[in-house]
Amino acid sequence: MQSSDPLLISNDKAIQERLSLMVRETLSAIFNSFSDDSAFSGIGPYELRDRINALGFLPAKGKGFEKVLEETEKEILPHLLRTWSTKYMPHLHSPVLTETICSELIIACFNDSLDSWDQGPAATELEESMIHGLLALYGFPVEGGDGCITSGGSQSNISAIIAARDWYCMEKFNWDVKMNGLPPEYTKLRVYTSEISHFSMDKASHILGMGYNAVRKIPVDSRCRVDVKAFERMLEEDVAAGLYPYCAVATFGTTDFGSIDDAVSMRKLCDRYGMHLHADAAYGSGLIMSQKYKDRLSAISICDSITVDFHKMFLLPISCSAILMRNGEKLKCFELHADYLNREEDEEDGYINLVGKSMQTTRRFDALKVFMAFQTRGVDGYGEIIDKAVGNAMYFYSVIAKDPEFIAPVEPELSSVVFALNSGDEVNKKVRRQLLSEGTVIGQTVKDGKVMLKFTLLNPNLEHHQIDEVVERIRTLGRKIASEQ
Ligand SMILES: Cc1ncc(COP(=O)(O)O)c(C=O)c1O
Numbered sequence: 038m039q040s041s042d043p044l045l046i047s048n049d050k051a052i053q054e055r056l057s058l059m060v061r062e063t064l065s066a067i068f069n070s071f072s073d074d075s076a077f078s079g080i081g082p083y084e085l086r087d088r089i090n091a092l093g094f095l096p097a098k099g100k101g102f103e104k105v106l107e108e109t110e111k112e113i114l115p116h117l118l119r120t121w122s123t124k125y126m127p128h129l130h131s132p133v134l135t136e137t138i139c140s141e142l143i144i145a146c147f148n149d150s151l152d153s154w155d156q157g158p159a160a161t162e163l164e165e166s167m168i169h170g171l172l173a174l175y176g177f178p179v180e181g182g183d184g185c186i187t188s189g190g191s192q193s194n195i196s197a198i199i200a201a202r203d204w205y206c207m208e209k210f211n212w213d214v215k216m217n218g219l220p221p222e223y224t225k226l227r228v229y230t231s232e233i234s235h236f237s238m239d240k241a242s243h244i245l246g247m248g249y250n251a252v253r254k255i256p257v258d259s260r261c262r263v264d265v266k267a268f269e270r271m272l273e274e275d276v277a278a279g280l281y282p283y284c285a286v287a288t289f290g291t292t293d294f295g296s297i298d299d300a301v302s303m304r305k306l307c308d309r310y311g312m313h314l315h316a317d318a319a320y321g322s323g324l325i326m327s328q329k330y331k332d333r334l335s336a337i338s339i340c341d342s343i344t345v346d347f348h349k350m351f352l353l354p355i356s357c358s359a360i361l362m363r364n365g366e367k368l369k370c371f372e373l374h375a376d377y378l379n380r381e382e383d384e385e386d387g388y389i390n391l392v393g394k395s396m397q398t399t400r401r402f403d404a405l406k407v408f409m410a411f412q413t414r415g416v417d418g419y420g421e422i423i424d425k426a427v428g429n430a431m432y433f434y435s436v437i438a439k440d441p442e443f444i445a446p447v448e449p450e451l452s453s454v455v456f457a458l459n460s461g462d463e464v465n466k467k468v469r470r471q472l473l474s475e476g477t478v479i480g481q482t483v484k485d486g487k488v489m490l491k492f493t494l495l496n497p498n499l500e501h502h503q504i505d506e507v508v509e510r511i512r513t514l515g516r517k518i519a520s521e522q
Pocket residue numbers: 129188189190191192194234235237288290291292317319320346358
């Protein structure tokens with residue numbers, strides 16, 4: 038151990054001084070590691086790999102914090118992705134609000150865990166309180182509803198699908214999946230989701246032992262929303278073929294297009310067939326804060342469960358998401374008691390143990406970030422952030438939709454726009470790679486077999502003239518690359 042590096046936080050003033058200095062030096066290292074507004078250094082993968090591998094793994098003798106910070110500042114920080122840059126727009130991967138950087142410091146210092154009350158008393162109570170607030174915010178009953186903070190949209194989605202499956206098997210076959218595993222009819226269980234929904238549904242079905250084939254992909258209409266007539270036909274045919282539709286997923290903000298499914302029509306069909314309707318609002322959940330666009334989420338409250346992601350439109354550090362359940366009993370699929378952790382007698386006396394609502398055991402105090410951001414920004418501050426993002430997407434779409442060098446097939450409902458130069462797949466691919474090497478990071482996807490580019494606009498500092506500049510750079514690069522082909 039290096040003598041100057043304190044081992045742990047304590048009430049010793051000298052240690053507190055030293056840690057304060059370490060935090061200040063860390064911030065300086067971060068600020069020293071970049072000097073312009075680019076999102077990335079532009080280094081290529083092979084060079085970066087060599088540099089990272091040269092750092093070594095585990096020295097026989099500790100180097101001490103100063104030395105390690107120096108090496109980290111020199112070799113790692115310059116090549117991290119700078120999410121706060123207005124030139125970063127590829128994914129649903131956000132910059133973070135400054136107050137939540139401070140939340141992360143608090144979370145790391147205390148390291149409370151959300152499995153049992155005695156591992157995080159205030160953490161447990163704050164998460165419960167935030168969950169109650171979220172239930173009300175999204176129109177679910179606070180009495181009777183329930184929820185839990187999760188590691189991300191994927192975990193929230195799988196939690197919903199487990200809950201839906203277990204509930205359906207009990208209702209339909211009087212079968213307790215928790216005790217007995219999958220029912221004999223398990224190969225016939227089906228979940229329905231749009232063909233452009235997030236792949237976490239497929240992953241969930243595989244992890245749950247039912248496989249990708251149990252996920253029925255519903256075609257989408259020209260605006261990239263579930264084709265409700267096609268969904269109805271699929272249900273009729275599948276039931277006639279002896280299959281068991283147990284769950285449907287309405288996406289409130291598809292990953293690429295930000296499109297929002299018609300949950301009202303999907304609800305009617307789910308009721309007809311006794312299915313659970315899950316809202317994957319990992320992307321779109323942020324709209325709740327907007328006065329202008331909030332009505333796009335009006336149908337969310339008629340779903341049975343909701344995925345809310347805070348590390349997307351809400352601009353919180355990874356990881357932070359929530360699963361909300363209209364009928365909290367369904368979340369009991371995760372309840373299990375252990376003598377060493379969450380005794381029932383403690384719970385009877387008010388010591389709630391949140392481990393019973395989660396797939397995880399040890400769990401971060403991410404609810405603090407939601408609390409600090411909500412309190413700092415309020416509805417007004419968050420409303421401006423969300424409106425800026427959606428407004429920027431509408432602006433960008435209006436610019437390229439009338440430009441003959443571009444195609445933009447779907448008008449945005451959220452903050453992402455899929456588009457392409459009309460000079461072919463290879464040009465679009467090369468343009469994206471070239472931009473990456475210049476420190477501007479944009480997305481790439483495929484629509485109707487064609488390579489497309491994508492802007493996912495989450496950054497509230499992004500201004501129209503900066504969007505125009507990227508468009509012009511894409512145009513210039515596209516012409517150059519096309520002329521060289
Ligand atoms: C619609 C949708 N659902 C779920 C997810 C998964 O969320 P996470 O990456 O937080 O696991 C994403 C991620 O982009 C998404 O776009």
